[in-house]
Amino acid sequence: QVQLQESGPRLVKPSQTLSLTCTVSGGSISSGTYYWTWIRQPAGKGLEWIGRINTSGNTNYNPSLKSRVTLSVDTSKNQFSLKLNSVTAADTAMYYCARDRGEWDLLYYFFYGLDVWGQGTTVTVSS
Amino acid sequence: EIVMTQSPATLSVSPGERATLSCRASQSVSSSLAWYQQKPGQAPRLLIYGASTRATGIPARFSGSGSGTDFILTISSLQSEDFAVYYCQQYKDWPPYTFGQGTKLEIK
Numbered sequence: 001q002v003q004l005q006e007s008g009p010r011l012v013k014p015s016q017t018l019s020l021t022c023t024v025s026g027g028s029i030s031s032g033t034y035y036w037t038w039i040r041q042p043a044g045k046g047l048e049w050i051g052r053i054n055t056s057g058n059t060n061y062n063p064s065l066k067s068r069v070t071l072s073v074d075t076s077k078n079q080f081s082l083k084l085n086s087v088t089a090a091d092t093a094m095y096y097c098a099r100d101r102g103e104w105d106l107l108y109y110f111f112y113g114l115d116v117w118g119q120g121t122t123v124t125v126s127s
Numbered sequence: 128e129i130v131m132t133q134s135p136a137t138l139s140v141s142p143g144e145r146a147t148l149s150c151r152a153s154q155s156v157s158s159s160l161a162w163y164q165q166k167p168g169q170a171p172r173l174l175i176y177g178a179s180t181r182a183t184g185i186p187a188r189f190s191g192s193g194s195g196t197d198f199i200l201t202i203s204s205l206q207s208e209d210f211a212v213y214y215c216q217q218y219k220d221w222p223p224y225t226f227g228q229g230t231k232l233e234i235k
Contacts, residue, residue, distance in 0.1 A: 045228075046214065046228045046229050047214055047216075048175065048223075048226070049222070049223045049225070049226070050226040051222070051223075059223060060221070060222045061223075062223040062224065063128075064223070064225055083215055089181075094196065096169075096170055096171075099226070104228040111159065111161075111176065111218045112176050113161050113173040113176040113182055114163070114171070114216075115173050115174055115182060115183075117170035117171060117172070118170060119169075119170055120170055120213075122219065
């Protein structure tokens, strides 16, 4: 059974770069046709989709964050990563990694849900 | 960006009763809608995709319906473990996937 685990600094200073890694265990990150996703949730608030990447390096980003976000994948380590630069207090949140299960049929993506989630890691932006 | 609106914000229901949660999209999302359950201190859990298809391992008491702009999540007979926050998510027009603000289902 695939499991995800987020890791990275819990405290980041304003204007610096937030860096998180998600480690996939119980299976290969390269098996199947999944996208690997980041989502965040400010305390007491709703969910915000940040972006996703597959093992071919294809990415999709939330337009509201696109200028500050970079996703990458390291298949040799079974990991994928998030970098968010120029952070402010508004970036303080619980950050989750998740698996996006779906498949492409020509130009249409059949989505079957964000079916596996990490437990999340809280990141605070503060000086 | 499609805006998802859930109602009510909080729903109080007694165990054993039926709960009906609503989700409305700002424009049609066809059947491209998923539901998630989130308990305190936990990550969300996928319940439903395709508006009405239960995810693996989800009990039959959870059902989804609707298409276009209006969707319903029904929990037929509430169990103690069902009290949580529920989110809907559209994936018709992306990026980004967008979520509703959540409905908190509490014990009456």
